[in-house]
Amino acid sequence: MHGNGAYERLLAEIRNGQLLPGDRLRETELAERLGVSRTPVREAIRQLEADGLVAHLPRIGASVRRLDYAEVMELYEMRAVLEGTAARLAARAASDIELEEIAAIDGDLANATDGAEAFRLNRMFHAALLDAAKNRFLHRSMTALQKALMILGPTTLAESDRLEAAKEEHAAVLAALRAHDGAAAEARMRAHIEASQRARLRTLRTVH
Template sequence: MKESSNLAVEPRSRIGRLQGQDAYEQLLDEIRRGDLKPGARLTETEIASRLSISRTPVREAIRRLEADGLVAHEPRSGATVRTLDYAEVMELYEMRTVLEGTAARLAARAATDVELAELEAINEEMREARGDAQRLFALNQDFHRALILAARNRFLVRSANSVHSALMILGRSTLEVPERASAAVTEHAAVIRAIRAGQGAAAEETMRAHMESAQQTRLRLLRTSGSPVPAPEGDSE
């Protein structure tokens, strides 16, 4: 009888974990799409009702988002999507520029032909996916993830994952801007060429330029979308 009881509990526990993962992925996607904007309240009862699950996996999902730095607890408001100020946005992109520039330099030394072929294939898919913002976003994530893994540095991978998670708060992808999507493909190709040639310094410089272009597009998006992130005084670009 006892063994039967244990067998009955395990599936329920597994279902709970799956629901928690589903709730986390759903809320993460809503933050990324901008459906849940900075400052939006995350109410367990509302989310549980909307996703047709219990409050327990929703609570777990909110805790995970808080651990990721995407959610904060505000007095009298409870859990809310974090709002980044201008300085934090700049710091986030500065950190991303450093990490991904370093990844490109290390990849020039460590990347295999298979990894380079994968980067080229992903970038070609991006070229063909222009106009499909959701597809472009997913492919761009794949490209940068593959590049970072090609650097062969586990500590860099962890740091980059943390920065990428924080970027979700900013909502819309810069690749929704048509000219940015086109430029990103060209910039990716330049990074790949430098890596394939084993030119570490050139790969890092090219990746840094790519990140800085993305940062400029992000700042323009924030200023034109009514975002709570202000432009610094005197910045007219």
């Protein structure tokens, strides 16, 4: 495995919550676990640091970066703007096939009871909606934002109350998309992101 392979593995572990904010990245341990030498691990850590996902702390070394309160607020503000815009554009531009795909993902999410599965389907729902918006500049902006989203911490969808509320919020967005009502789709997506933000802030206060 070369440096890029090690990077992709560690990136996936951050995305999937195997590596959490604050977790230390020890080169020797990671090299042994990934079955590679320390050189590709070192390269991967440098790349993750360039992405803003890893920080070097005095006397501690490399660790998955933990966002502070202001960063979390700013991240959700931008997410509401970008994903709200994506929903508005998708309501206008989505084809019947794309709407069927979004609806199928939403149907699977409606039946999900496990937090990890709900997290995976939630990502698929938002990705499919972004694709349906058909705006390359918006897509690039969301791609940059999504890396920061990886280090928010464990998904709030692991909480049963939040999961059930998110299912209803997704259904409301989908109904607006099907009606080709851009204003309603944007408003409902913004409401969904703001509800997610409130759940995240509750989690942060519990942790701290």
